[in-house]
Amino acid sequence: MNFEEYAAKPLLAKSGLAIPPARLVADSEAAYAAAQAIGPCVVKAQVPTGKRGKAGGIKLAATADEAKAHAKAILGMEIGGFTVEKLLIEGQVPIARELYAAVLNDPKTRGPMVLFSTMGGMDVEEATEKDPTAMRRLPVDITKGLSRDDALSLLDGLDLSGAADKIADSLVALYRAYRKYDADLLEINPLVVTEDGNVVALDCKFVLDDSSAGRHQGLAEFAAAEPQTELEEAAQKAGLRYIELGGSVGVLANGAGLTMTTMDAVTHYGGEPANFLEVGGEAYTKAKDALSILLANPNLRSLLVNFCGAFARTDVMAEGVVNAWKDLNPSIPVFFTIHGTGEDEAIALVKKELGIEPFDLMDDAVRAAVSAAKEKAA
């Protein structure tokens, strides 16, 4: 779950990091009023994607009139596939140095990792790619947390113009925010040292762990909307994972690994998957919802049902699909392959109720579904 700058930065402030004064606006008149109150400011597009500066979505304004003009220009811009609908009007900060700081979940150490670089700013990725030593890393014992001494050790030997202590405090505050808000990633770029020696967060990227959203109810409502199709949204509401693709063969399978594999097989045998729908985990009882969503895709020319049940019982899934199939009575052909827990009952049911013989080999079912989709399209 991603958050835009305006929603993420106040979380840093609550954990003790300094941020500039700012107001969120949605039109140029409000931008004018905000700039009058704040003074010289930065007009910043609020979209859940990087590279806003390079795309022209961040502009300096010395006066309120200038802020209004920039707001007019930036509102409605397309940046990284998102339309700009909101702006942050933020007070200008006299920058002496730009730094980079982040905390993230590290799969290698299976613990938190603090990152720090003196090469903050727009090109930190390129800079640290050319020179990997430019990014310092500190694994943290999650049971102990990050102390000020730990943070100072990460900064040891760097020339930080006398701001090392304040930067260390900022890192500790950043780690505190990371823990408090169950972040997968909390990144400040740039973290700046001001001309008068203060340390201020000028931007912030915050990714909340989806699995912990339940314990951050108040926060989740400020999450940036993910670009989703109508059917993807309907699936999410039904508690199903559905992804729309461009092709004509519908894929209904259980478990992420098998669903991906089924799509791979469709592609391998010359077809194009229309969508990905997984009914694994606890969702295996939702076959009817799943089928309705799949069939609502107008590009569908055939449907492939691949059940290889482990946790998911194939008899339960097959019953759901068969009942839904009879209810919805679609006009496209369907091809089954069923193995695993409850397979005998599942196969018997499909034969009896739909008069369809499931294939023994997944490859045969895939080939049949691909060739049916091509015939239908022709």
Add this chain to the structure above:
Amino acid sequence: MILRKEHKILVQGITGKQGTFWTRAMQDYGANVIGGVNPKKAGTEHLGVPVHASARDAAKAGAFDVALMFIPPMAAKAAAIDACEAGAKLLVCLTEHIPAHDVMEMHAAARASGTRIVGPNTAGLVTPGETFAGIMPAFNTNVFRPGSVGVISRSGSLGTLVSLNLTQNGMGQSVFYGVGGDPMIGTTSREALEMLDADPKTESVVLCGEIGGSAEEDAAEYARTMSKPVVAFIAGRASPPGKKMGHAGAIVSGGQGDYASKRRALEAAGVAVADVPSQLPELLSERLKAVA
């Protein structure tokens, strides 16, 4: 460690619907289930074994080797730490969607107690013909038969399909090792590969990977050093980048963990990679003949 018939298994969450269904299936298969945990039903009996208030209480009644968790996501951290502190050698964590910070605390507890965690989000472990722990159709003889092929998989459903493909071609399995589909799993594909390399009953290995992370690249590094044949399939070639494909770990972002890099790493290490799982048995036969 490889699960053996004699290993004593404690089931946390034994009285729930899934706990009951799968524990019974495990018992029918011959698994040595010595007890269960449910704080509300401590002192009672379920499926013929005693139910304890905690894993620590269970340990007082008698040592166990393996803790198997049928526990919902928000309660998983406490259960896992309980099992570690009770001295579990192996903790099999089936739960999906555990908050990542909780998972990191679980791993920290496991490091402190010397417990090996398998998962989270694993479908479990099967030693065909002997025992199993988890939610795999071990009892379905179309899928699993005793043999000499070790199967490692990040996904239970794909692991089932691959085991089925092997069995259909007369190739039984020594071990099924479900490592799990989360980004921060306790036992990685590489570590499972090391265990199967050391297992005298395993003559060859099928590695089932998927897009996301660097598990296959790390495993490839070790496979290079092995004399046992290794073949692989990687799911997600046709999956769009930037989308989480069900598994939290199966996401391609910023060029990291994509299909091509995994395939390249495996092939460079001498691991044959199948385009579809049905090619695996033939690839494996060829490699076995080459070794013999």
